[in-house]
Amino acid sequence: MARRESWFPHLFDTCVWLAPVPIAGLFLWLLGDLVIRGGGAFWPVDTEVTGIRSVIVIAEQIIHFLTASPVRAGRGGGIGPILVSTGLILTVCMFVALPIGLGTAILLSEFLAEQNRFGRLVRRSLDVLAGVPSIVFGLFGNAFFCRFLGLRFSIAAGGLTLACMVLPLLIRSAEEGFRAVPESQRQAAAALGFSRWSTVFRIIIPQASLGIVVGLILGIGRAVAETAALIFTSGYVDRMPRSLGDSGRSLSIHIYDLSMNVPGGNENAYASALVLVVSLVVINVSARKLAASFLHREVSHT
Amino acid sequence: MIAGSVVVVIGAFVVGESIPALTHIGGSRFMTDESWHPAADASFGQFNLLPILIGTVLSSFAAISVAAPLGILSAAFCQFYAPLRVARWYRLMIELMAGVPSVVFGLWGLVVLVPIIARIHPPGQSLFTGIVILTLMILPTVALLSDAALASVPRSYLQGAAALGLSRATTTLSVVIPAARSGLVTAVLLGLVRAIGETMAVVMVCGNVVRVPSGPFDPIRTLTATIALEMGYARGDHRASLFFCGMILLFLVTLLVTTMEIVNRRLRHGTT
Amino acid sequence: MNRRFQSVSGVIVLACAIVVGCEDSSPAVNPTQPVEVKQVTITGASTLAPLLSEIAKRFENENPGTRIDIQSGGSSRGVSDTRSGLADIGMVSRDLKPGEDDLQRFRIARDGVCLIVHRDNSVESLSREQIIGIYTGEIRNWQEVGGTNAPITVVNKAEGRSTLEVFAGYFKLDTRKIHADVVIGDNEQGVKTVAGNPLAIGYVSIGTAEYDRESGIPIRLLPLEGIEASVKNVANETFPMSRTLHLVTKSQPEGIVKDVVEFATSPKVHDLVRELSFVPIE
Numbered sequence: 001m002a003r004r005e006s007w008f009p010h011l012f013d014t015c016v017w018l019a020p021v022p023i024a025g026l027f028l029w030l031l032g033d034l035v036i037r038g039g040g041a042f043w044p045v046d047t048e049v050t051g052i053r054s055v056i057v058i059a060e061q062i063i064h065f066l067t068a069s070p071v072r073a074g075r076g077g078g079i080g081p082i083l084v085s086t087g088l089i090l091t092v093c094m095f096v097a098l099p100i101g102l103g104t105a106i107l108l109s110e111f112l113a114e115q116n117r118f119g120r121l122v123r124r125s126l127d128v129l130a131g132v133p134s135i136v137f138g139l140f141g142n143a144f145f146c147r148f149l150g151l152r153f154s155i156a157a158g159g160l161t162l163a164c165m166v167l168p169l170l171i172r173s174a175e176e177g178f179r180a181v182p183e184s185q186r187q188a189a190a191a192l193g194f195s196r197w198s199t200v201f202r203i204i205i206p207q208a209s210l211g212i213v214v215g216l217i218l219g220i221g222r223a224v225a226e227t228a229a230l231i232f233t234s235g236y237v238d239r240m241p242r243s244l245g246d247s248g249r250s251l252s253i254h255i256y257d258l259s260m261n262v263p264g265g266n267e268n269a270y271a272s273a274l275v276l277v278v279s280l281v282v283i284n285v286s287a288r289k290l291a292a293s294f295l296h297r298e299v300s301h302t
Numbered sequence: 303m304i305a306g307s308v309v310v311v312i313g314a315f316v317v318g319e320s321i322p323a324l325t326h327i328g329g330s331r332f333m334t335d336e337s338w339h340p341a342a343d344a345s346f347g348q349f350n351l352l353p354i355l356i357g358t359v360l361s362s363f364a365a366i367s368v369a370a371p372l373g374i375l376s377a378a379f380c381q382f383y384a385p386l387r388v389a390r391w392y393r394l395m396i397e398l399m400a401g402v403p404s405v406v407f408g409l410w411g412l413v414v415l416v417p418i419i420a421r422i423h424p425p426g427q428s429l430f431t432g433i434v435i436l437t438l439m440i441l442p443t444v445a446l447l448s449d450a451a452l453a454s455v456p457r458s459y460l461q462g463a464a465a466l467g468l469s470r471a472t473t474t475l476s477v478v479i480p481a482a483r484s485g486l487v488t489a490v491l492l493g494l495v496r497a498i499g500e501t502m503a504v505v506m507v508c509g510n511v512v513r514v515p516s517g518p519f520d521p522i523r524t525l526t527a528t529i530a531l532e533m534g535y536a537r538g539d540h541r542a543s544l545f546f547c548g549m550i551l552l553f554l555v556t557l558l559v560t561t562m563e564i565v566n567r568r569l570r571h572g573t574t
Numbered sequence: 575m576n577r578r579f580q581s582v583s584g585v586i587v588l589a590c591a592i593v594v595g596c597e598d599s600s601p602a603v604n605p606t607q608p609v610e611v612k613q614v615t616i617t618g619a620s621t622l623a624p625l626l627s628e629i630a631k632r633f634e635n636e637n638p639g640t641r642i643d644i645q646s647g648g649s650s651r652g653v654s655d656t657r658s659g660l661a662d663i664g665m666v667s668r669d670l671k672p673g674e675d676d677l678q679r680f681r682i683a684r685d686g687v688c689l690i691v692h693r694d695n696s697v698e699s700l701s702r703e704q705i706i707g708i709y710t711g712e713i714r715n716w717q718e719v720g721g722t723n724a725p726i727t728v729v730n731k732a733e734g735r736s737t738l739e740v741f742a743g744y745f746k747l748d749t750r751k752i753h754a755d756v757v758i759g760d761n762e763q764g765v766k767t768v769a770g771n772p773l774a775i776g777y778v779s780i781g782t783a784e785y786d787r788e789s790g791i792p793i794r795l796l797p798l799e800g801i802e803a804s805v806k807n808v809a810n811e812t813f814p815m816s817r818t819l820h821l822v823t824k825s826q827p828e829g830i831v832k833d834v835v836e837f838a839t840s841p842k843v844h845d846l847v848r849e850l851s852f853v854p855i856e
Contacts (some may be wrong), residue, residue, distance in 0.1 A: 009471030016383050019375035073624035120409055131495030131555035133526045136548045153645055180454045218477045221401030228501045236645045247643050252403035259409050260760040262624050273406045276812040280401040339750045396735040415772035423775050425755040510757035531759050534648025537732025
């Protein structure tokens with residue numbers, strides 16, 4: 001026993017410290033590759049421009065890329081309309097998924113016992129939903145939202161399909177967050193005379209906001225990363241959408257088209273991927289900050 | 303409520319669309335036909351799905367066997383070993399990985415990884431490359447869910463272990479991980495399920511050849527890739543057989559999820 | 575919580591207002607007159623989608639009040655959606671099959687299909703028999719056709735793709751007998767595969783290959799039957815393996831659909847056709 005205690009912890013420690021290395025290594029390699037290949041789209045071509053002027057030129061090019069419409073099948077111009085479409089799809093997705101998701105999570109964790117049969121059934125179907133391949137979602141979304149409900153190729157159809165995909169992640173994360181709130185809080189609330197719903201809204205949700213936010217981040221991540229599901233639902237059009245009923249391609253579809261379908265689209269494909277990664281960072285960081293502020297507001301300690 | 307019904311509707315849809323495949327082609331042909339050369343009319347085509355099914359199973363199971371230990375270890379790293387600042391950056395990076403589209407992973411795999419592997423053993427697009435990319439893609443799912451599971455272990459356990467003078471390694475391995483067992487099992491199984499369902503990246507780096515691989519550097523085709531590649535050009539029985547692929551995928555996922563539930567129930571009763 | 579909630583919702587409302595504001599500033603909307611928006615939906619081959627997108631944009635600019643939506647999905651999708659009425663026009667990147675005679679077809683451009691290898695591959699040309707041998711798996715090593723001693727990586731297109739059908743049709747190959755090492759979906763995937771593997775051989779659209787080669791991607795286009803693979807040779811009809819790209823409609827087009835089809839097949843868009851490396855129909 002003593003011998004095991006001496007070398008085994010060190011071995012395990014080494015494994016733990018080593019584990020992130022290949023992960024970070026490969027991923028940073030990927031990111032670096034993106035920056036090099038995509039950054040070229042923003043680098044000033046005119047070599048006479050140097051110093052502070054080059055920074056201004058790069059900034060201009062970035063802004064142009066983010067706001068202009070695609071030109072020459074996407075090889076020139078920018079990704080403005082596509083960013084708007086993607087944003088709208090995400091908004092529809094969240095507007096639909098958040099209420100349903102939170103509601104279901106509350107139901108599962110607060111109002112149903114853990115062993116409850118109905119709860120188990122819901123949980124199981126959610127897990128299955130989480131595992132459905134994105135392309136099957138795309139086909140389903142196309143048949144149900146686009147044809148059966150008559151939405152046709154539209155941002156609304158895309159957002160609804162994505163909501164179906166994101167729901168299981170959101171619910172599971174939120175539920176874990178709710179469950180992590182100690183029973184003592186609920187008992188204290190009951191002792192103070194809070195109603196069930198008040199308890200939920202004023203005590204539990206704020207305390208579980210971390211779990212909710214993680215679910216949200218994972219969900220947005222999954223939604224933004226989606227390609228196969230959206231090709232069949234929100235479509236291919238790269239025009240600025242005028243309403244939720246318009247078709248509009250998402251950023252990942254644009255990246256796919258430029259890299260796999262349009263000759264010469266590589267540079268802008270990588271540049272778009274870079275924009276996507278940067279926006280993800282922004283979303284993640286701000287989501288965490290928002291949750292942190294809720295936490296500070298509602299809970300005086302912890 | 304709504305969520306449950308969505309699953310049922312999807313299931314019904316997929317099964318409904320697959321029915322022509324089953325009636326015209328018949329279950330056994332999916333395993334005994336010479337190969338996969340589908341046609342709109344069942345009598346003209348060949349519909350052996352076995353190599354494709356094997357491709358899906360091999361790639362996803364291999365990927366999870368790499369991603370599971372890596373993911374759980376890195377979650378332990380984040381929770382117990384790394385200094386706070388490092389842990390925060392690392393977690394941010396993992397969350398970022400979760401949001402990178404499969405197209406980007408696939409593109410990088412095709413343009414960067416495949417040529418390197420092709421030099422070791424052509425063609426480059428292979429089971430091996432698929433496993434690497436899949437591991438990268440499902441790792442965030444495993445890591446983040448494991449992280450949440452490890453974080454939810456009650457403080458008292460950690461304090462107890464510290465009081466007993468246990469090393470960090472022993473605490474993690476013998477106290478925390480067993481306590482978080484059910485959450486970890488969920489994390490791993492959801493990662494596996496995600497690997498099974500991955501489409502775009504697989505299409506770009508696996509080679510898409512319908513053959514049972516004789517080695518890790520041989521190309522493979524998965525069920526999802528088959529649907530993605532052929533759906534736009536398929537009619538009649540071919541289309542139905544693609545929906546049958548979807549049905550198999552749903553069945554696999556349901557099987558795994560049910561297993562996970564049974565395992566978790568056993569584990570929960572064990573610990574109290 | 576109330577104040578924070580208010581500020582957050584304020585931001586959201588502001589964002590929505592901005593989005594709505596952007597919509598209204600488009601020049602096509604005239605606030606005094608109700609604008610009748612004429613909509614056309616075009617679906618089909620992914621090869622044609624970028625070209626039709628550009629053509630559609632130009633048409634919309636010249637004819638305000640029209641909206642042309644392009645969706646991809648494959649040539650067969652184009653055919654079936656046109657037949658069922660889901661789309662007004664279909665894009666088909668091959669010649670029409672016997673069972674598709676009920677549709678009206680309009681030629682929009684021409685394209686060639688050629689074989690590509692890596693630039694560093696010493697093989698400069700392949701005969702018909704050699705190509706058939708390579709693709710059926712009888713010839714497995716580059717040495718047998720004058721190259722280095724290394725196995726050939728055969729790149730083939732997925733079943734149902736138009737390029738595959740053109741290739742197999744020209745070489746009279748049964749698609750089942752093709753022995754491939756890599757199966758790809760879209761053209762660029764093939765180019766990237768060959769560019770990343772000095773031992774690979776594949777076939778793609780000539781326009782795509784030529785454009786990529788000019789951009790510096792390390793591929794070489796192999797001549798066929800002694801004719802150099804170039805867009806020029808597709809244009810002067812000397813290159814043997816070529817295909818015609820079509821637009822299809824269910825019946826004789828009328829109204830806005832007719833205008834769109836006429837526009838897309840007119841000389842007004844020949845520059846767009848050439849920009850995407852196809853050959854316009856003169």
